[in-house]
Amino acid sequence: xxxxxRKQYEAMRRHFQxxxxxxxxxxxxxxxxxxxxxxxxxxxxxGSSGLFGRSPQPPRSLYVWGPVGRGKSWLVDxxxxxxxxxxxxxxxxxxxxxxxxxxxxxxxxxxxxxPHEGSSHGRRSAVDRAVDELLGDCRILxxxxxxxxxxxxxxxxxxxxxxxxxxxxxxxxxxxYPPAGLMPNPLYHHLFEPTIHLIEERMDVLDxxxxxxxxxxxxxxxxxxxxxxxxxxxxxxxxxxxEPSLLAPRPDEAVLVPVHHxxxxxxxxxxxxxxxxxxxxxEGTTSVPDYLALAERFATLVLSDVPPxxxxxxxxxQRFANLxxxxxxxxxxxxxxxxxxxxxxxxxxxxxxxxxxxxxRLAMLRxxxxxx
Ligand SMILES: Nc1ncnc2c1ncn2[C@@H]1O[C@H](COP(=O)(O)OP(=O)(O)OP(=O)(O)O)[C@@H](O)[C@H]1O
Ligand SMILES: [Mg+2]
Numbered sequence: 001x002x003x004x005x006r007k008q009y010e011a012m013r014r015h016f017q018x019x020x021x022x023x024x025x026x027x028x029x030x031x032x033x034x035x036x037x038x039x040x041x042x043x044x045x046x047g048s049s050g051l052f053g054r055s056p057q058p059p060r061s062l063y064v065w066g067p068v069g070r071g072k073s074w075l076v077d078x079x080x081x082x083x084x085x086x087x088x089x090x091x092x093x094x095x096x097x098x099x100x101x102x103x104x105x106x107x108x109x110x111x112x113x114x115p116h117e118g119s120s121h122g123r124r125s126a127v128d129r130a131v132d133e134l135l136g137d138c139r140i141l142x143x144x145x146x147x148x149x150x151x152x153x154x155x156x157x158x159x160x161x162x163x164x165x166x167x168x169x170x171x172x173x174x175x176x177y178p179p180a181g182l183m184p185n186p187l188y189h190h191l192f193e194p195t196i197h198l199i200e201e202r203m204d205v206l207d208x209x210x211x212x213x214x215x216x217x218x219x220x221x222x223x224x225x226x227x228x229x230x231x232x233x234x235x236x237x238x239x240x241x242x243e244p245s246l247l248a249p250r251p252d253e254a255v256l257v258p259v260h261h262x263x264x265x266x267x268x269x270x271x272x273x274x275x276x277x278x279x280x281x282x283e284g285t286t287s288v289p290d291y292l293a294l295a296e297r298f299a300t301l302v303l304s305d306v307p308p309x310x311x312x313x314x315x316x317x318q319r320f321a322n323l324x325x326x327x328x329x330x331x332x333x334x335x336x337x338x339x340x341x342x343x344x345x346x347x348x349x350x351x352x353x354x355x356x357x358x359x360x361r362l363a364m365l366r367x368x369x370x371x372x
Pocket of ligand 2 (some may be wrong): 073144145
């Protein structure tokens, strides 16, 4: 290891240790291999062939996978924070799709009136350009919570991978699925096989399958995470210390809130808190870009009239899961008021895809009257 590489490797090791200490935990044995590999990658990136060089051979990409709550996102986020460069980009799965859809739609609008190309060529190149715009001049992309569930995902993700390889960008991704388990839907799995082969060939696969879902540990390990200050409450009269703003909204507080290209009826907006009824946010025509827009503007989101998800539409359940994902990733304090959303939804019920993801995130929230 040359001096520069070793120095960066050691700086990243210290950074990991300090980041864990700051949160009051230690890197778990099951995380250690991935942490060590990420530190080596940090060294490789600043080496002569990495971030600042123009070598045809970028450092190998990493695919970190394991069950929910094992500390994968923490590992890659810590790595990302500790990288001494601006030529880096961190994307959550949802950001990626929003940016691509926006880019493709923008391009479609600017081409309105032009002769219709009538083939997939025009659309594919729009996706390419959107990926280009998204990546900018970055040399390392951290893509958190990678998964693919339908044919649209498969196409976009395949393009992303090809562009990354063409541009010699190193990718670090986390997933709940081993590469061969991606795109579990048997209808679409074959569409994704070329990408799976590419991942297996070009990425080092690291398994972070420790015994503990850290989100289910007591509150203190969540440190300063705002999301974990949220709660599941049974009605608006439940009080939580330091949360006076959870009094039921008056009718005259109702207001339209701008989201992604439209507006949604909120029950109230109070400074950086927004309050919605479940049906308006999860049973209407809303989507992830709307939740991202809310997360960008508000630090606290209250969702009232939450029903047991078993009684919702399948789309309502999926929207709720996406909302929880976005709030957790963007660290938005989430208050759910109503029924226990997961009552009656079990693993075997087939009611919710990736149920364990949602359950793990909701486990971080306090319960009415219970100080976790
Ligand atoms: N070694 C550890 N000990 C205790 N808590 C930890 C440890 N590593 C990470 N955590 C904390 O555990 C929580 C879950 O971690 P994280 O979000 O990284 O999990 P994940 O593996 O990405 O889960 P998912 O697959 O559901 O996205 C976070 O609050 C994180 O700070
Ligand atoms: Mg994660």
